Amino acid sequence: MKTYPPDKIRNVAVIGSGGTGKTSLCEALLFKAGAISRLGKVDDGNSTSDYDSEEIKRKNSIHTSLLAFEYDEHKINLLDTPGYIDFVGEVYAALSVVEGVIVVVDAVSGVGVGLDTIWGEVNRLDIPKIVVINKLDKNQADYAAKVEEVRKKLGKDCVPVQMPIGKEAGFSGIYNLLKPDGVPEEMKSDYETFREMLIEGTAEVDERILNDFMENKPIPEEEIIEAIHKGIEENHVTPILCTSATKEIGIKELIDEIDYFLPGAQHNKLAKNNGLAATVFKTTIEPHVGELSFIRLFSGEIKPSSSVMNISKGKEERIGQISTLRGKAKIDLPAITAGDIAVLPKLKITHTGDTLGDKTGSELPKTVYPEPVASLSVKPKSKADQEKMALGLSAFMNEDPTFKMHYDPETKETVIYGMGDIHLEIILHRLKERYGVEVETGAPRIPYKETIKGRAKGQGKYKKQTGGRGQYGDTWIEIEPLPRGKGFEFVDKVVGGAIPRNYIPSVEKGIREAMGVGVIAGYPVVDLKVTLFDGSYHEVDSSDMAFKIAASMGFKKVFTEAVPTLLEPIVDITVYAPPEFIGDVTGDLNKRRGRITTIESDKVVAKVPLGELTKYATDLRSFTHGRGTYTFRFSHYEEVPAGTKDKLVAAYTKLKEEGGLLHEK
Ligand SMILES: Nc1nc2c(ncn2[C@@H]2O[C@H](COP(=O)(O)OP(=O)(O)OP(=O)(O)O)[C@@H](O)[C@H]2O)c(=O)[nH]1
Ligand SMILES: [Mg+2]
Structure with missing residues (x-):
């Protein structure tokens, strides 16, 4: 495949909720453009984009695929992203390297769940977009209702520029609202509604249209088209189009609109760099190929068999072949030029997020990914x-x-x-x-801790004096609580040589070891002070080992007498969900012993014990229908309530009885 100048390149991410038809739509685009000779199907496991064995098995996308094709003197780099929220990282990576987005909406089920996070990123990056209402051939497909939903959920700047001819199984073609002539009688009322949305939308970006509209004058079609163009480029207008991916309706029109409406690669904000600037936005390991790095070049050029600087690592990287992909098919490129996307095999030191450039270049901004949940x-x-x-x-x-x-x-x-x-x-x-x-x-083990609430003192004595050289160590300690977070303090108050100096470190060591596995539930012991105040020794039989064992035994015994208890980690959690779910979110957090600190229309902030959050990602997703997300970070430790303590102690007792070990030594 030859190289293209940036204004002839369209880098486009196809996004949308799971199963709205993104992969099928990409397949139809490739087929219509003549880039593939057979229209594959996701359900038959032979689509160009979902080629990975896991994707074929699950019948949905897991990875972002690069689908490069040529059409009408343009090169289009489609990035088909997965819709399921688990793979949101793949979508973020794609969004970081495109100048345009196609948002696919299902004509039956609508915008769908889980688009919120991604939509936030699209808006943050200020990427121009096209909305496609797909599956218009299906039973109960309703274009007018979906246009309303899109405008409500994705913004009033979304305006229809097409409408379907025929309904459901009778969906047969596209009516272009930008070139209206001879509107069929049965479409008239919808036409009026859509046309008004279109005029209003363009009036926002073009004063001439606004004035004509106010004065009820006819508006020249060229002005509307011009305004749409300007509106998309400035990201104030988002056109809504109609398709059926599987029946191949509206596909030719969609390719034209990609070329025509979406900005060329020269419009990228990073294209203004001097010299070589490229980012590695994704890495995969392909069977029989090895590691493949996906790169986007913002400026400059890279030739095969050359060297570039990996600026993030401060080292040179050797470049071998350069190619592009159409699904799994590799297509060689003579070079990667400004604005293009390509793949480089077998890079040695380069990973996702790295910048490639000249020796004097600087690192490009890194994508901030959502935190794992x-x-x-x-x-x-x-x-x-x-x-x-x-x-x-x-x-x-x-x-x-x-x-x-x-x-x-x-x-x-x-x-x-x-x-x-x-x-x-x-x-x-x-x-x-x-x-x-x-x-x-x-489930990951929750890092509970053990501590004491009272004071106690007592003896730890280890004596074994039968035959040969014996063992003798004798210690007296007092323990008392320290404030939360203070850890451990050891004080030596032995006087008059009751324990010789050289054995004191062994005493402390013995206590520290005993603190590693608490007596009541096997968790590490914290926040207490141990004072060694007396003891005795034997000229021959005493040793470091004997004192260590004696101290450890003493600590375990005294600890149980000092009102031991358990501490649990508390986290600060922020949950985001649409307003209709906020009540459920709050109720659920209450059940998890959460203390709510803030409730807003779409956000709840609370302090919750970490131990109550196992499976939270799954639960939240299910009761908010995939719309809820959250972040949390550690706050502090607190004493557990009696019920939780009993459960943890019982679990430990059972484990000991079964001969299991909580901690491998
Ligand atoms: N009737 C009809 N079915 C469609 C259309 N487009 C896609 N489908 C079907 O919808 C299902 C999902 O299609 P995909 O193309 O895998 O959807 P996707 O958005 O890529 O899904 P994810 O990658 O998992 O998010 C498949 O069974 C497709 O055959 C369409 O226009 N009409
Ligand atoms: Mg897909």
Whole structure:
């Protein structure tokens, strides 16, 4: 494929809720443009975009696919994004490199769930867009109602520029509201409504139209078309179009509108750079190909078999081949030029988010991805796989900015974080496929802590003096609570050499070790002061080991006498949901022992125990029909209520009885 100047390139992300027909629409566009010779189907597993084995199995998109094609002296780089909220990271990546967006709306079920977060990002980036109402061939498809819904949910700047000819199975073609002539009788009333929306929308951006409209004068069609153009470019007007992807209606018109309405690549705000500037917006690992880096070039040029600077890493990167993709099909390019999107195989040091440029270049702004909301604790089925698991998971972190992994040395467990249960499920499936590592999963262990509310003192004595060299250590300690967050304090008040100086560090060590696994529920002990005030020793039999054991035994005993209790982590949570769900959100947080601090029309802020939030991502999604999102961060520790304490103690007792270990030593 040849190279194109930026004004002939259209970089377009296709977005929309799950199942609205994005992939089918892309397929129809490729077919109509002659880029593929057969119209594939998502349901038959042979669409160009959903080629990955998991996508074929699940019959929906998981990854953003690059679908490059040429049409009428233009090059169009479609980025078909997944609609399901678990893969929102893929959508953010696509949005960071396009000048135009196609929002696909289902003519039956409407805008759908889960578009809110993405819509926020589209508006933040101020990207011009086209709305497509698809599936107009289906039973109960209702264009007028969906236009109303789009205007209500996505904004009044969305105006119809087309209307369908025929309804449902009788949907047969497109009526262009910009070139109205001979409106069929049965379409007249809808026509009047849509035409008024169109004029009002363009009047917002063009004073001539506004004046003519106020004075009830006829408005020249060229002025409307001009105003639409200007309105889209300035992002004050969003045209609404009609299609059926599977019946291939409105597709030719859509390609024309992409060329005609959406801005060329030269309009990107980053195109003004001097010299080479490119961003790596996505990385995949393709079977038989290896790592592929998706790059968007804002300015300059990269030739095959050359070197560029990876500015983020401060190192040179070798470039081999340059190609583009149409689904999984690779198409060679003679170079990547300003404005274009391409893929580079087998880069050594480069990962998602990196900037490629000249030696003197500076790093491009990085995309800020939403914080992961789902988590799982994972453990390899075979212990020997521990290292391979860590290797695989950290490779996935480089590929996918919405996936995170964390090893908690305190609980000795690996926790993975993602955008939803399905996201994590797919990650683990990939871990098995690519690295051969199978894992067991569980809810992540909540980092409870143990502490005391009272004071107590007592003796810890370890004595073994039968045959050979014996063991002797004897300690007296007092323990008392410290304020929350103060950790641990050890005070040595031994006088008169009751315990020789050289054994004191072993006493402290013994206590610290005992604090690692609390006596009441196996959690680490915090916020207390231990004073060593007396003891005794034996000339021959005393040793570091004997004093360590004695101190540890003493601590465990005295701890239980000092009114021990459990602490739980409390987090600050902010939940966003449409106003109609705010009541449910609040009620649910109350059930989770949450203390609500703020309620707004579409937002609730609360303090909630972390232990009550397991499965929150899934629950929130289900009772808000996918519309709710949330973020949280650690706030502080608080004493658990009696009921929770009993449960945790019972779980620990059971575990000990079964011979299980809460902490591997
Ligand atoms: N009747 C009818 N069905 C359609 C049309 N477009 C898509 N479909 C069907 O709708 C279903 C979902 O289509 P996809 O193209 O996978 O939708 P998507 O938006 O890419 O879905 P995700 O990638 O999972 O978000 C499939 O069964 C399609 O055959 C259409 O115009 N008319
Ligand atoms: Mg899809």
